[in-house]
Amino acid sequence: MQLTKQREFEVGAQAQALADDLAKTCFSALSGQQPTLDLPLQLAGSGYELEIDNNRSTFIVRITGGTGAGESYWTIANVGLRVENTSLTPGGRVYFMCSGDVVLVSASPIEALPENIPPTPSGEPPEFYYFARENQREATAIIAAYFDVSRDIDAYKWENSDSILVHAGLIWLRVQGHENWENVGLVDNAWSISKIENYVGEFTDAFPCPSAENAYLSEWLYSPAQA
Numbered sequence: 001m002q003l004t005k006q007r008e009f010e011v012g013a014q015a016q017a018l019a020d021d022l023a024k025t026c027f028s029a030l031s032g033q034q035p036t037l038d039l040p041l042q043l044a045g046s047g048y049e050l051e052i053d054n055n056r057s058t059f060i061v062r063i064t065g066g067t068g069a070g071e072s073y074w075t076i077a078n079v080g081l082r083v084e085n086t087s088l089t090p091g092g093r094v095y096f097m098c099s100g101d102v103v104l105v106s107a108s109p110i111e112a113l114p115e116n117i118p119p120t121p122s123g124e125p126p127e128f129y130y131f132a133r134e135n136q137r138e139a140t141a142i143i144a145a146y147f148d149v150s151r152d153i154d155a156y157k158w159e160n161s162d163s164i165l166v167h168a169g170l171i172w173l174r175v176q177g178h179e180n181w182e183n184v185g186l187v188d189n190a191w192s193i194s195k196i197e198n199y200v201g202e203f204t205d206a207f208p209c210p211s212a213e214n215a216y217l218s219e220w221l222y223s224p225a226q227a
Helices: 002-031 127-134 136-149 212-217
Strands: 036-038 047-053 058-065 072-076 080-083 093-099 102-106 155-160 163-168 171-180 190-198
Touching (some): 002 036, 002 047, 002 058, 002 093, 002 102, 127 136, 127 212, 136 155, 136 163, 136 171, 136 190
Antiparallel strands (some): 093 102, 155 163
């Protein structure tokens, strides 16, 4: 029994790590890179399949055989996805490329005109990159507000379950969103931005946030109009 539980944990950990790595690699494509990720043949000895939910920008790893069969693990990429080649099989390679306001995902190399490929940034990803990985909804609101007012956001706080307050210099904004409970694949809800407006009121107990502008200026973050 103990060995079975340990194996189940190993399979789950590797499956979740794979979903996370796919989302991380996908996010890096926004900088203009054309990254790839090699898929393992198995996950701790168990078979699996990879599914991509375009509507929810989600990478789903489903265990198909061996320990943990029937379990699924997923990560939201926090960027629009479009699958070009769906033959994503264990042991293969996944290719990513930014195109407009989405990231193309394919099991084969993606062709692109050289002039449409932005320069590859150098150095380590900015702090906002890691912040966005751990705080996807907050990062979505901050990015939307930044490009809406063209001012860097330095703090944020949840006002309620439907809105986040953000601070940009002397400007306070309310970024409103809503839960979409439509069931698509394994994802049964998503938070979507619906409105950005000025906010007048107290702004206390806010959390500081890393600079989205720094990520943008260092070419690790692209606006939809620029991509």
